[in-house]
Amino acid sequence: MKHFANSANSYLNGLTSSAKKVRCLPELSIVRYFSSAPAARSSNRIYDLYESHRKPSSFGILKVFSLMSLFSIRDEPSFRTLLLQTTAQNQLLLTLWTASYCPTCRTITPALKSTISSYPSPPSPSHPTVGFVEVELDTPEIATSLGVEYGIKGVPTLMAFGARSGEPRFNSRVESADTKRLGDAMWVEGWIRERVEEEVQSVGGGGGGGLFAKLFGRSG
Numbered sequence: 184m185k186h187f188a189n190s191a192n193s194y195l196n197g198l199t200s201s202a203k204k205v206r207c208l209p210e211l212s213i214v215r216y217f218s219s220a221p222a223a224r225s226s227n228r229i230y231d232l233y234e235s236h237r238k239p240s241s242f243g244i245l246k247v248f249s250l251m252s253l254f255s256i257r258d259e260p261s262f263r264t265l266l267l268q269t270t271a272q273n274q275l276l277l278t279l280w281t282a283s284y285c286p287t288c289r290t291i292t293p294a295l296k297s298t299i300s301s302y303p304s305p306p307s308p309s310h311p312t313v314g315f316v317e318v319e320l321d322t323p324e325i326a327t328s329l330g331v332e333y334g335i336k337g338v339p340t341l342m343a344f345g346a347r348s349g350e351p352r353f354n355s356r357v358e359s360a361d362t363k364r365l366g367d368a369m370w371v372e373g374w375i376r377e378r379v380e381e382e383v384q385s386v387g388g389g390g391g392g393g394l395f396a397k398l399f400g401r402s403g
Contacts (some may be wrong), residue, residue, distance in 0.1 A: 184260070188355075191286065200314065207382060210258055212325065215379040218283050226304045226305065226312045226361060227299055227300065227302050227312050227313040227314065228274070228312070228313075228314045228315070229296050229299060229300055229314075229315050229316075229317075230254065230314060230315065230317070231254055231255070231296070232254055232315040237301070252362070254316075254375035255281070255316065255317040255318065255319050256278075256316055256317065256319065256325065257319050257322045257324070257325065258324045258325065259324055259325070259328045262325075262329060263316065265316060266349050267312050267349075269344070269346070269349075270345070270346065270347055270348070272312070272348045273308075273311045273312065273346050273347060274312045274314045274346055275311045275312070275313050275314065275341050275343055275344070275345070275346040275379060275382055276312055276314045276315075276316065276343065276344040276346075276349075277299065277313060277315045277316075277341065277342075277344075277375070277378075278315075278316055278317075278318050278320070278341070278342050278343070278344065279292060279295060279315070279316075279317050279339055279340070279341050280317075280318045280320045280330075280335050280338055280339060280341075280342070281318070281319060281320065281338050281339055281341040282320050282321040282338045283314070283321055284321065285338045285339060286340045287338075287339060287362055288338055290366070291339060291362070291365045291366050292317065292339075292384045293345050294331055294365075294366055294368060294371075295315065295341075295365060295371060296315065298368045298371045298372055299313055299315045299371075299375065299377075300312060300373055302372060305379075309383055309386060310379060310382075310383055311346035311347075311379060311383075312346075313375060313379070313383050320335055320338055323369070333351050333353075334353070336358070336359075337359035337360075338359055339357060339359060339362060339365060340356060340357065340359060341356060341357040341365060341374075342355075342357075343356070343378045345382065345385070347348065347382070347385075347386065348385075352378065353379070355374070355377070355381075357374070
């Protein structure tokens with residue numbers, strides 16, 4: 184019995200020591216962006232979910248919280264991060280600029296997501312995949328930074344960003360005056376196909392060293 188008591192005390196002391204170590208750990212917060220589209224059906228992605236892991240160190244016990252939430256771009260750093268991610272993956276990023284006061288945006292968004300989710304996977308490595316995300320223009324940081332930078336004058340506006348360069352495709356963007364087109368699945372699919380072919384041709388013509396190359400002052 185005495186041996187058992189000593190063993191139990193040693194075990195409890197070990198737990199206390201571990202708890203003290205854990206209590207000293209700093210809080211960690213990790214955010215990862217996900218697609219709600221099934222990966223098996225298409226390699227294209229709809230970025231409308233994010234998973235947040237938070238690890239508080241209170242009470243000496245390491246707890247992990249995971250929360251899946253609807254996601255749209257509401258600040259400039261989130262957009263820059265996602266654009267770096269898509270260019271690294273050779274993914275054409277389609278952005279739909281919306282606002283909370285825009286009923287048309289709420290109407291066409293599901294149709295756009297459906298069209299992009301069902302868009303065919305790339306036939307070869309030279310063809311980029313397609314990504315889609317909503318950008319909320321009526322948030323203060325977006326309106327005064329990205330909205331001004333990219334000349335977004337109304338909602339909804341659909342604009343592509345290069346798969347390797349990350350550059351905005353101003354010439355092909357669809358502005359609020361062409362809202363009816365955005366509700367036409369066949370027209371949207373054709374528009375996406377044209378943007379993909381432009382990316383393939385730009386690579387074949389030796390254009391663009393990619394966003395990373397520009398950041399570090401090198402071209403492909």
